[in-house]
Amino acid sequence: MNVAVYSGSFNPLHKGHLAIIRHLTEVDGFDEVRLIVSPQNPFKDASNRDSAEDRLNAARETLAKYPDLKVKVDDIELRMPPPQYTIRTLDALRAGEPENRFTLVVGADNLESFPRWRDYGRILLEYGIAVFPRKGYHRGHLKARLMKENPEYRITLLDAPLVNISSTEIRQGLKNAEKWKA
Numbered sequence: 001m002n003v004a005v006y007s008g009s010f011n012p013l014h015k016g017h018l019a020i021i022r023h024l025t026e027v028d029g030f031d032e033v034r035l036i037v038s039p040q041n042p043f044k045d046a047s048n049r050d051s052a053e054d055r056l057n058a059a060r061e062t063l064a065k066y067p068d069l070k071v072k073v074d075d076i077e078l079r080m081p082p083p084q085y086t087i088r089t090l091d092a093l094r095a096g097e098p099e100n101r102f103t104l105v106v107g108a109d110n111l112e113s114f115p116r117w118r119d120y121g122r123i124l125l126e127y128g129i130a131v132f133p134r135k136g137y138h139r140g141h142l143k144a145r146l147m148k149e150n151p152e153y154r155i156t157l158l159d160a161p162l163v164n165i166s167s168t169e170i171r172q173g174l175k176n177a178e179k180w181k182a
Helices: 015-026 052-064 086-096 108-116 120-127 139-149 167-180
Strands: 002-008 032-037 071-074 101-107 129-132 155-157
Touching (some): 002 015, 015 032, 052 071, 101 108, 108 129, 108 139, 129 139, 139 155
Parallel strands (some): 032 071, 129 155
Protein backbone atom coordinates (compact mmCIF):
# COMPACT_ATOMS: atom_id res chain seq x y z
CA MET A 1 0.00 0.00 0.00
CA ASN A 2 1.20 3.50 -0.86
CA VAL A 3 0.82 5.60 2.31
CA ALA A 4 1.19 9.38 2.60
CA VAL A 5 2.55 10.35 6.04
CA TYR A 6 1.09 13.73 6.94
CA SER A 7 2.44 14.90 10.28
CA GLY A 8 2.08 18.13 12.19
CA SER A 9 0.68 19.74 15.28
CA PHE A 10 -2.84 20.04 13.77
CA ASN A 11 -3.75 22.69 16.33
CA PRO A 12 -6.49 22.64 15.11
CA LEU A 13 -7.08 20.31 12.18
CA HIS A 14 -8.95 22.47 9.63
CA LYS A 15 -10.56 22.40 6.20
CA GLY A 16 -7.23 23.14 4.53
CA HIS A 17 -5.79 19.93 6.02
CA LEU A 18 -8.89 18.04 4.88
CA ALA A 19 -8.47 19.38 1.33
CA ILE A 20 -4.87 18.16 1.27
CA ILE A 21 -5.88 14.72 2.61
CA ARG A 22 -8.60 14.42 -0.03
CA HIS A 23 -6.22 15.50 -2.79
CA LEU A 24 -3.57 12.98 -1.73
CA THR A 25 -5.94 10.03 -2.09
CA GLU A 26 -8.22 11.19 -4.89
CA VAL A 27 -5.67 12.86 -7.18
CA ASP A 28 -2.15 11.86 -6.19
CA GLY A 29 -2.77 8.11 -5.97
CA PHE A 30 -2.05 7.41 -2.33
CA ASP A 31 -4.04 4.49 -0.93
CA GLU A 32 -4.19 6.05 2.52
CA VAL A 33 -3.10 9.10 4.48
CA ARG A 34 -1.59 8.49 7.88
CA LEU A 35 -2.22 11.60 9.98
CA ILE A 36 0.48 11.83 12.66
CA VAL A 37 -0.18 14.29 15.47
CA SER A 38 3.23 15.44 16.66
CA PRO A 39 3.71 16.07 20.37
CA GLN A 40 6.22 18.85 19.74
CA ASN A 41 7.86 20.22 16.62
CA PRO A 42 11.55 20.70 17.52
CA PHE A 43 11.58 23.96 15.52
CA LYS A 44 8.54 25.53 17.24
CA ASP A 45 7.92 27.08 20.64
CA ALA A 46 6.10 24.70 23.00
CA SER A 47 4.39 27.43 25.01
CA ASN A 48 0.68 28.12 24.63
CA ARG A 49 -0.07 24.83 22.89
CA ASP A 50 -2.86 22.36 23.50
CA SER A 51 -1.66 18.99 24.73
CA ALA A 52 -0.80 16.37 22.14
CA GLU A 53 -3.54 14.08 23.55
CA ASP A 54 -6.13 16.84 23.17
CA ARG A 55 -5.03 17.54 19.59
CA LEU A 56 -5.06 13.81 18.78
CA ASN A 57 -8.58 13.40 20.14
CA ALA A 58 -9.77 16.52 18.32
CA ALA A 59 -8.30 15.20 15.04
CA ARG A 60 -10.05 11.85 15.53
CA GLU A 61 -13.33 13.63 16.32
CA THR A 62 -13.07 15.85 13.25
CA LEU A 63 -12.12 13.03 10.89
CA ALA A 64 -14.96 10.84 12.18
CA LYS A 65 -17.28 13.32 10.43
CA TYR A 66 -15.67 12.41 7.08
CA PRO A 67 -15.93 8.61 6.77
CA ASP A 68 -15.27 8.81 3.02
CA LEU A 69 -11.70 10.05 3.59
CA LYS A 70 -9.00 7.41 3.33
CA VAL A 71 -7.20 8.60 6.44
CA LYS A 72 -6.05 6.97 9.65
CA VAL A 73 -5.07 9.02 12.69
CA ASP A 74 -1.94 7.51 14.21
CA ASP A 75 -0.62 8.16 17.72
CA ILE A 76 2.81 6.65 16.99
CA GLU A 77 4.73 9.78 18.00
CA LEU A 78 2.86 10.01 21.30
CA ARG A 79 4.09 6.50 22.09
CA MET A 80 7.70 7.24 21.13
CA PRO A 81 10.28 8.69 23.51
CA PRO A 82 11.25 12.30 22.77
CA PRO A 83 12.55 13.83 20.69
CA GLN A 84 10.17 12.72 17.95
CA TYR A 85 12.26 13.21 14.85
CA THR A 86 10.48 12.47 11.57
CA ILE A 87 13.12 9.96 10.50
CA ARG A 88 12.46 7.92 13.66
CA THR A 89 8.72 7.99 12.96
CA LEU A 90 9.17 6.88 9.36
CA ASP A 91 11.57 4.10 10.41
CA ALA A 92 9.11 2.90 13.07
CA LEU A 93 6.23 2.89 10.57
CA ARG A 94 8.29 0.90 8.06
CA ALA A 95 9.45 -1.57 10.75
CA GLY A 96 5.86 -2.18 11.83
CA GLU A 97 4.44 -2.33 8.30
CA PRO A 98 7.23 -3.46 5.94
CA GLU A 99 4.69 -4.23 3.20
CA ASN A 100 3.78 -0.52 2.88
CA ARG A 101 5.61 2.27 1.09
CA PHE A 102 5.67 5.51 3.09
CA THR A 103 6.10 9.01 1.64
CA LEU A 104 6.32 12.11 3.81
CA VAL A 105 3.97 14.99 2.97
CA VAL A 106 5.19 18.53 3.68
CA GLY A 107 4.29 22.07 2.75
CA ALA A 108 6.64 24.20 0.69
CA ASP A 109 7.49 26.15 3.85
CA ASN A 110 8.98 22.95 5.30
CA LEU A 111 10.84 22.21 2.07
CA GLU A 112 12.78 25.45 2.54
CA SER A 113 14.03 24.37 5.97
CA PHE A 114 14.31 20.66 5.15
CA PRO A 115 18.13 20.57 5.30
CA ARG A 116 17.81 21.39 9.03
CA TRP A 117 15.83 18.18 9.68
CA ARG A 118 17.48 15.20 11.31
CA ASP A 119 18.75 12.79 8.61
CA TYR A 120 16.94 14.72 5.88
CA GLY A 121 19.04 13.01 3.19
CA ARG A 122 17.85 9.59 4.33
CA ILE A 123 14.25 10.80 4.30
CA LEU A 124 14.65 12.04 0.72
CA LEU A 125 16.39 8.87 -0.48
CA GLU A 126 14.52 6.14 1.42
CA TYR A 127 11.02 7.60 1.73
CA GLY A 128 10.74 10.63 -0.49
CA ILE A 129 8.57 13.65 0.06
CA ALA A 130 5.44 15.03 -1.58
CA VAL A 131 5.27 18.82 -1.36
CA PHE A 132 2.07 20.85 -1.46
CA PRO A 133 2.14 24.58 -2.26
CA ARG A 134 2.24 27.31 0.38
CA LYS A 135 1.86 31.00 -0.30
CA GLY A 136 5.19 32.80 -0.63
CA TYR A 137 7.32 29.71 -1.38
CA HIS A 138 8.59 28.72 -4.81
CA ARG A 139 8.72 24.93 -4.66
CA GLY A 140 10.51 24.54 -7.98
CA HIS A 141 13.51 26.58 -6.83
CA LEU A 142 13.59 24.82 -3.47
CA LYS A 143 13.48 21.39 -5.12
CA ALA A 144 16.20 22.35 -7.61
CA ARG A 145 18.49 23.45 -4.79
CA LEU A 146 18.09 20.09 -3.01
CA MET A 147 18.42 18.08 -6.24
CA LYS A 148 21.82 19.73 -6.89
CA GLU A 149 22.95 18.19 -3.62
CA ASN A 150 21.83 14.71 -4.71
CA PRO A 151 19.96 14.03 -7.97
CA GLU A 152 18.58 10.78 -6.49
CA TYR A 153 16.47 12.58 -3.91
CA ARG A 154 12.79 11.76 -4.30
CA ILE A 155 10.86 15.04 -4.26
CA THR A 156 7.41 15.26 -5.84
CA LEU A 157 5.69 18.62 -6.24
CA LEU A 158 1.95 18.06 -5.83
CA ASP A 159 -0.45 19.82 -8.14
CA ALA A 160 -2.63 20.59 -5.13
CA PRO A 161 -4.70 23.71 -4.61
CA LEU A 162 -3.14 26.49 -2.59
CA VAL A 163 -4.80 26.45 0.83
CA ASN A 164 -4.72 29.94 2.26
CA ILE A 165 -5.59 29.20 5.88
CA SER A 166 -3.43 28.33 8.86
CA SER A 167 -3.99 26.89 12.30
CA THR A 168 -2.19 29.93 13.73
CA GLU A 169 -4.78 32.25 12.16
CA ILE A 170 -7.62 30.10 13.52
CA ARG A 171 -6.15 30.10 17.05
CA GLN A 172 -5.65 33.89 16.89
CA GLY A 173 -9.23 34.38 15.70
CA LEU A 174 -10.56 32.27 18.56
CA LYS A 175 -8.41 34.19 21.01
CA ASN A 176 -9.71 37.53 19.68
CA ALA A 177 -13.31 36.26 19.84
CA GLU A 178 -12.84 35.30 23.50
CA LYS A 179 -11.57 38.82 24.23
CA TRP A 180 -14.84 40.35 22.97
CA LYS A 181 -17.29 37.92 24.63
CA ALA A 182 -19.61 39.40 27.26
